[in-house]
Amino acid sequence: MSLLIKNGTIVNDDAMFKSDVLVHDGKIIEISTSIEATPGLEVIDATDRFVIPGGIDPHTHMQLPFMGEIAKDDFYRGTEAAVAGGTTMIIDFVIPSKGESLLVAYDRWRGWADPKVVCDYGLSMAITTWNPEIAKEMEIVTRPDYGINSFKFFLAYAGVFMVRDEEFYQGMLQCAKLRALARVHAENGAVIAERCEHLLSSGITGPEGHTQSRPEELEAEATFRACTMASQANCPLYVVHVMSKGAAAAIAHHRKKGAVVFGEPIAAGLATDGSHYYNEDWLHAARYVMSPPLSRDPSTPNALMKLLAAGELHLTATDNCTFDCHQKSLGKDDFTKIPNGVNGVEDRMSVVWDKGVHAGIIDPMKFVSVTSTMAAKIFNCYPQKGRIAVGSDADIVIWNGNSTRTISKDTHHHAIDFNIFEGMQVHGVPEITICRGRVVWSEGQLKTVQGSGRFISLAPDSQIVFSAVDNRGKALKPVKIERVPYDSFASSHKESDANANVVKTKSSIPPGGISSIQF
Numbered sequence: 257m258s259l260l261i262k263n264g265t266i267v268n269d270d271a272m273f274k275s276d277v278l279v280h281d282g283k284i285i286e287i288s289t290s291i292e293a294t295p296g297l298e299v300i301d302a303t304d305r306f307v308i309p310g311g312i313d314p315h316t317h318m319q320l321p322f323m324g325e326i327a328k329d330d331f332y333r334g335t336e337a338a339v340a341g342g343t344t345m346i347i348d349f350v351i352p353s354k355g356e357s358l359l360v361a362y363d364r365w366r367g368w369a370d371p372k373v374v375c376d377y378g379l380s381m382a383i384t385t386w387n388p389e390i391a392k393e394m395e396i397v398t399r400p401d402y403g404i405n406s407f408k409f410f411l412a413y414a415g416v417f418m419v420r421d422e423e424f425y426q427g428m429l430q431c432a433k434l435r436a437l438a439r440v441h442a443e444n445g446a447v448i449a450e451r452c453e454h455l456l457s458s459g460i461t462g463p464e465g466h467t468q469s470r471p472e473e474l475e476a477e478a479t480f481r482a483c484t485m486a487s488q489a490n491c492p493l494y495v496v497h498v499m500s501k502g503a504a505a506a507i508a509h510h511r512k513k514g515a516v517v518f519g520e521p522i523a524a525g526l527a528t529d530g531s532h533y534y535n536e537d538w539l540h541a542a543r544y545v546m547s548p549p550l551s552r553d554p555s556t557p558n559a560l561m562k563l564l565a566a567g568e569l570h571l572t573a574t575d576n577c578t579f580d581c582h583q584k585s586l587g588k589d590d591f592t593k594i595p596n597g598v599n600g601v602e603d604r605m606s607v608v609w610d611k612g613v614h615a616g617i618i619d620p621m622k623f624v625s626v627t628s629t630m631a632a633k634i635f636n637c638y639p640q641k642g643r644i645a646v647g648s649d650a651d652i653v654i655w656n657g658n659s660t661r662t663i664s665k666d667t668h669h670h671a672i673d674f675n676i677f678e679g680m681q682v683h684g685v686p687e688i689t690i691c692r693g694r695v696v697w698s699e700g701q702l703k704t705v706q707g708s709g710r711f712i713s714l715a716p717d718s719q720i721v722f723s724a725v726d727n728r729g730k731a732l733k734p735v736k737i738e739r740v741p742y743d744s745f746a747s748s749h750k751e752s753d754a755n756a757n758v759v760k761t762k763s764s765i766p767p768g769g770i771s772s773i774q775f
């Protein structure tokens with residue numbers, strides 16, 4: 257099947273130019289001005305439109321079993337919502353139960369996703385238990401037939417997914433060895449558990465308790481701790497769902513010291529805030545319950561966008577994990593029982609365009625970078641994905657930057673009965689979405705076939721993630737001092753030596769060897 261896209265403005269992360277694009281058999285085969293429309297070619301007129309790489313959402317949880325419920329968007333509805341919003345690839349998380357084999361969990365996720373996805377997808381793997389068997393299985397799943405190149409550690413959800421600091425540290429050592437990226441959900445799960453108990457016993461049972469149990473300081477503290485530990489393990493780190501200025505500052509602090517750390521704000525955190533938790537309507541407030549919570553500081557969404565513009569945060573995701581009103585209502589007497597998670601996969605591209613490009617904070621190239629290219633580079637599928645170039649997959653969106661739409665549960669494609677962006681009017685509309693050469697969304701209609709998406713095997717050792725770590729590792733090598741064997745008798749009779757305390761060996765201070773906490 258062949259497609260010709262004419263008269264559009266191609267946008268990559270590093271350039272914008274007018275050109276035509278010819279697609280054949282799922283790949284881009286030619287980019288030049290004035291490609292002739294031969295008979296049999298389907299022609300798309302992209303005059304006054306941008307032609308952008310399809311969005312990549314590197315953080316979703318389709319049909320995740322969580323908090324006694326199953327997230328409503330399954331891999332079919334969730335990927336339909338994705339393509340309706342201009343996203344052509346997602347990276348979802350395999351999350352094994354505590355003690356479960358990674359391989360068993362992996363097969364379950366593939367069994368769920370493969371027959372349902374309408375766009376391409378990759379997988380990341382959560383590590384919820386630590387033991388030598390898990391370390392071995394991490395090695396297995398990084399092979400091409402499994403295609404995992406990142407592992408996520410939860411520092412929250414005590415007793416469910418959370419790992420202890422020493423397990424997280426061991427896990428990162430293993431990630432570094434396998435050249436896989438460590439990802440972290442950075443909160444202080446132990447303190448949160450204490451605070452939840454205290455709030456409930458003081459009679460605070462509503463959704464306002466959720467946000468009060470998880471002050472921003474705890475996210476900032478955990479982010480700082482995770483970055484510090486990653487530096488000690490010489491392991492690149494990716495902080496998922498950066499929700500607060502404090503967490504973003506912790507990432508920037510460590511980057512300034514040379515750490516390889518990436519920060520991912522999500523659509524919810526870029527477009528709305530935590531004032532909803534104090535809404536008097538219980539259900540309204542419960543809809544926004546997610547962790548870490550939305551920031552109570554109303555200036556945070558704009559600040560996070562500016563940090564993307566400045567390169568201090570790096571790419572956007574959604575953490576799409578949807579529970580409907582009925583599921584949310586299971587926590588009506590106890591906020592700790594409200595299933596955590598919000599929508600985003602359909603609206604991320606429009607929200608980032610509206611709050612970023614339309615607001616004058618980022619340009620269209622940066623938009624492409626933070627919605628697609630950076631994800632492709634970090635997860636090592638670039639330039640197959642994330643670029644409009646000859647040889648790349650034809651994952652393309654015809655984007656109208658001037659058009660507007662109003663987000664609503666009545667028109668969205670999620671499987672839930674509300675939308676956290678309800679009523680928001682956004683500039684930036686995906687008019688046509690093309691997944692590997694197939695038009696899957698046009699004229700407001702889905703044209704999808706279940707199972708038509710493919711699994712993308714992600715290889716370890718991404719350049720943008722790992723190029724710096726070897727030299728850094730040399731400086732981190734433990735130092736051994738060669739000494740004459742210690743003899744306690746001789747030592748106690750030795751004359752005092754004026755130079756006894758002078759270290760004669762040359763030593764350097766490795767990265768992270770000096771405290772990075774400076775006030």
Ligand SMILES: NC(=O)NCCC(=O)O
Nearest residue numbers: 441546547575577596597
């Ligand atoms: N974020 C959230 O509240 N739910 C999804 C699971 C996670 O990523 O923490």
Ligand SMILES: [Zn+2]
Nearest residue numbers: 441496497547
């Ligand atoms: Zn998380």
Ligand SMILES: [Zn+2]
Nearest residue numbers: 315317496575
């Ligand atoms: Zn998540």
